[in-house]
Amino acid sequence: MAEWEPKILAFLCNWCSYGAADLAGVSRLKQPPNIRIIRIPCSGRMNPKFILQALRKGADGVWVSGCHPGDCHYIEGNYYARRKFALFKNLLEYVGIEPERLHFSWISSAEATKFAAVAKDVVESVKKVGPSSRLIKREAEVE
Amino acid sequence: MKRLVLTKDELTAWVRRMTEGVRVFAPVAVGDYDEFRLVDSDQADLIRWSYQNTRLSPKGLFHPQAERMFKFSTSKEDPEWNILKEVPKDFSPRVIVGMRPCDAAALKIMDVNFDTPEYKDPWWVRRREATTIVGLACTSPSSTCFCTSVNSGPFDTKGLDVLLVPLGDGRFLLDVVSERGEELCQQFGPGGKEADSEAIATYEGLKKKAEAALVPIGDLSPLKERDMLEFFNSPIWDEVQFACINCGVCTYLCPTCWCFDIQDEVYESEGCRLRLWDSCMFPLFTLHGSGHNPRAEKLQRVRQRFMHKLKYYVDKYGQGVACVGCGRCVQFCPVNIDIREVIRLMLVQCECAV
Amino acid sequence: MFDYTEKIREIARRLLQEKKVDGIIGFKKGTIPMMNQPVFITSPDRVELLHWDSWCGVNLANYLPKREGRIGIVAKGCDTRSIVVLSQENQVQRDQLYIIGVPCRGMLxxxxxxxxxxxxxxxxxxxxxxxxxxxxxxxxxxxxxxxxLQNNCVICVHRNPVVFDELVADEVEEQSVDRYGDIRNIEAMSSDEKWNLFQEIFSRCIRCYACRNACPFCYCPQCFVDESRPQWVGKTIDRTDTLTFHLLRAFHMAGRCTDCGACERACPVGIPVRLLTKKLEKDVKELYGYEAGVQLDERPPLDTYKPDDPEDFIK
Known part of the structure; x- marks a missing residue:
């Protein structure tokens, strides 16, 4: 049987990290293929529900990436996001979601090499804890 | 029918014998409260013969909080895609031991909804048919109980097949009150000995004492006699509703609340259709697809709960109120909305109208 | 604290007679021991219904959102903090209220x-x-x-009202306690232990939403639980759904919860739901130095930021 490969859902800001992913691709930078990307208009759009939904649907890891502080296209979206992320990441770890599954980064559209490096880092980190088993919504336990 | 006296050990042994032939559900302590659980022969001595009331009523054994009705596939490759297939359930014979008379009476109230000449809920009906109920008389009712005021009582046998009465000296009187109870005793001999006149006298005495301990809440006949709109338009609802926070505690703990919702859940390419408890206290309960909500206001929802139990049910079925006086909602409403007080207000406003 | 009753009635009577308020939100004596019922009194003839004792744990601020007119409200320390939060969030205007502050020795x-x-x-x-x-x-x-004492009252550090128009008695002494001992214990566990602990804790949940509805801050016109497109959380008692509900409910309280304990008090099956809200409270305090509902003119912590907020978790 082939080695298990994690599925990782990445929420990338349209104005920076999404561009970095594109640039990493066209630059032919080597990066792991485990990442599925959803483009969001700003890291500030990221709702904690999205992270939960990803985990519930079986993602082994979630990665959210936005613009560096001070670079937000909407001036301050990422500053608000940063507070939400800090609290939500802590809360999920507090109830037993392995910290290795949740990742956050600031990557500008020029930082293709950082994108590839973080992608590699995220995948390795998730691989360390193996397939996700928690918070996955399966057939409802009833009766 | 037959009346026997059993020691506690004999009773436990009887239940243990049952566990070897049928599924047995009984009240056991779960953390700081009691709940009906499936028990095996090793657990027969964990049964709580002196509990007050289980936190959740045993209605869940017949009408589960959530049950899978059908399964389906959403994969187009599956030749049976999108076809609902009934989920097999366990309808093998079972005995519920230790059910309080009020909770058993509640099943009778729910029968009018799930088992009518025109409509029969297959799962309710089959679960009812598969079940023999061994009740446990309430020798010391709680101060929140009012069963005698609502057509039931601490020794009420109407929903039961066998009634067990703790005689206070460690022994139990076993009163067989239905054919099905008779069959149970034939299948699993309870042992013990024939009740003598002294045991029967104790039983009668305990019954009188328990009934006397329950505070009557008044004559409920005006609920039936007065016009529905008089109650509906009464100003009392404004006062009753204020404190309500629209949670589902009263309806979920109630042994007679039967409302449910049906939802589909899909997991990748498979799914199931679920039936789950719903509550008239939730705004979503009556929300239409159009966006209109006929009970958008809290007052309307609170009124609905009480009117349904105390007026609509009375008028529609002619069997009294849809409440057995178990007192769960009285005790666990987080804001102390007390159905006894609501009944009193309804009766008082009624007198005023005359 | 029984002597507060007379004083509350006296203030209520005066306010209603002088038409300073349209009504008073307070408690009336419950029908069973250890319970009292929130009540809205609009006429001076009915102030005798008002009551106060150690069983007034319901947070009366819960009855404020969307209420119009001038309202008198009987409020403990935690309730006044909730009023502060509601007013920061524009759910009620401070000048709409006449706060009858109750210095509190803890509810039972x-x-x-x-x-x-x-x-x-x-x-x-x-x-x-x-x-x-x-x-x-x-x-x-x-x-x-x-x-x-209720668990939240044992570790209460705001027994006295933080805003009020009138107090029913002299202020009581504030406690100095470690609020987060139990949270630190859980934080020190392994992921497996934490997971098992919370699976066990929430396994008894019956999804009645009493915790949500007892909270003054759950005033959304539609709760995420009731959203269907997409459906974020299933409505059965499936443990994943139950935990999802509790996580999101708690997260919505981040930086807002004043630990009044109304949620835990309302739970019919005794789930310690405050374990989640208190964790968030601790983090908000440690990361952003913020305590909910203390200053009327502050912005809630998730409605503001500092350029140098901690971000060592971000790559």
């Missing part, structure tokens, strides 16, 4: 009484000099009041 928890007496059927209870006498079928006990 009937679950603790039930545990001690071994029964949920308490026939009567009375209180005096730090002792509580409780009686029922086969028991009549004298207990220490301090041992029956």
């Amino acid at each position: 928890d009937r679950r603790k009484v039930w545990e001690v007496v071994g029964s949920t059927d308490v026939k009567g209870i009375e209180e005096g000099n730090g002792k509580v006498r409780v009686w029922g079928n086969g028991f009549d006990l004298k207990l220490e009041r301090s041992e029956l």
